[in-house]
Amino acid sequence: MTDRGREVVFAQAIRTALREEMQRDESVILWGQDIGVYGGVYGATTGLQREFGEDRVRDAPISEMAIAGVAVGAALLGMRPVVEIMYADFLMHAADAIANQAAKWRFMSGGQFKVPAVFRSPAGGGSGYAAQHSQNIESWFCHIPGLKVVCPCMPRDARGLLKSAIRDDNPVVFLEHKSHYTYRGPMPKEEELLPLGKADVKREGTDVTLVSWSRNLLWALEAADKLREEGVSIEVIDPMTLFPLDLDTILESLAKTGRLVVSHEAHAFCGVGAEIIAQVVEGHMDLLKAAPKRVSAVACPLPYSEPLEKAALPDADDIAAAVRQVVR
Amino acid sequence: MRPERIEQLIHFYRDMLRIRYFEEKILNHMLPNRLFRGSSHLCIGQEAVSVGAVHAMEEEDYLFTTHRNHGHTLARGMDLEGAFAEIMGRTTGVCRGRGGSMHLADASLGILGANPVVGSNIPMATGAALALKMQGRKGIVVCFFGEGAMNTGACHEAFNMAALWDLPVVFVCENNKYAISVAEDISMSDHELQDRAVGYGMESYRLDGMNVLEVYDFCSATFGRTRRTSRPALLVFDTYRFVGHHTSDSERYRPKDEAIEVFREKDPIHFVEREFLEDCHVDPEQAVDIRIDIKQEVESAFERALEAPWPDPATLTQGLWAESEVTCGD
């Protein structure tokens, strides 16, 4: 068993991964807005410019299109850029470089090139940043063949997955949750890489399979605790990588439980939950004892006001209620 | 100074104070008491641009602003209580609590919105100007943004279209020296921001943004010209924000005393007070009365906003869709 290590905040796990990979490989370079002296608006790059210099850690102008496009170009010539887009909402500016260029360049060239770039960005709501600074758009990128999409929750996982993302020869969209950078969890001292495309069973159980990721996983775990007191045993699975999706781990769990709930902070329509349920129903209906359920946000731009935002986002009670329905 | 000019300066003074006190309330009271969420971007130090430029607008004109919008919106006459209530997330807020500090808007005042997605308001303002022109209306559109926004592709694409299509829009860039932590040295290949318009064949000027009278005079002339000719223009005002980028900024990117020194030298409100004494012979007592009066106005709006109800969660999705009935066939 690995050393559970010390407790770190999520931002530090990201920083550790960046630092370790930069020490290991000179071609790993960073740019993004305010990532230098400022250390990034969420502190994920604090101290890295001091350690690695202004050449390898660059403050970028407010030019998302070029921030991402320049990363693609540099990646073609063998650099490993890890760029930070300050809010996932602004990935929409960077989307041409990511979705039209990075995702397709290798395929269109008949496999001549590779694009080992990572696009990191804080997503998600819950902090009162309103409609244009709170979105969860992981499903947009999952829909683009040629991109890998990672949405970690636990600091340890974030570090291990980011390291793998940096070493991966394909473009990776790496979404962090903006309300989650100060979340604490254990992280081993020694280096650890976690494979992209492999889910993790966060809690074992026998009655219901509950799939969730990013910050929303915390509410899933909270719901699982609550329901254990009611005598319902829940297996909580964090896919961690949404594309490629590790369906096998979910199916193994369903073979035990026969019941599926998927919860994510994004709203349901065309969300990744829909895809997971579709894949289960399409190929593995025989495993199911009840209709699967989704727990997600209301389909509405996120409002600023606290009572409204609370009403819009899923929480542990919503998840628990859905679980009670599938076990009924 | 002519008496009308003195009257005007007093009017500007009142408006600048209203903005300053409004934001000081946010900084000194609402922040420690957690009366708003997320963060709020204050324009303390930049009031002369807001007041000078907005007062040069006509009633039929429209404006677009940014995350740093309190100056523009209040100068245009946004209701203080409605603005406070919005920042508190109350149902009586100007956007019914949906938007918060970064999104103040008021259609009735021609405030088409505050856009915190940096640069994205520039094409939108250009489009509004296109509509005004095609509808044969006489207004212009004024678009405020920071110098950081001039590095966005949206800005350059819109500049070109505005000039290409002869649109009645004036771009007002407030160069407050920092885009969050990033100073011009780090982010601009060339510091002559006004020159960027030249490549698009657009008129442009660079001016002191700390002198409200100069801002007003220059904007009046420029807006008037755009009104007559339907040609766009770019104005770059040099200014400075005395406080953090937003209410949770560490400010570790600038020397500790820099803001204090610039404040001492250039505070646009002190500037007006000096004018009062030196050129206008305004009785200092009168300035004190004005300050007390405006402070009172801000305080009472704040108190009323604090009493306002929270939005009902059942109304969450209200306002998402426009009521729309399209008739197809007979």
Ligand SMILES: Cc1ncc(C[n+]2csc(CCOP(=O)(O)OP(=O)(O)O)c2C)c(N)n1
């Ligand atoms: C497209 C986009 N990228 C990044 C951000 C994050 N951000 C918010 S304000 C800001 C700095 C803006 O600087 P400037 O345009 O000079 O305006 P100021 O804040 O100084 O008024 C940045 C980078 C954003 N809101 N939008």
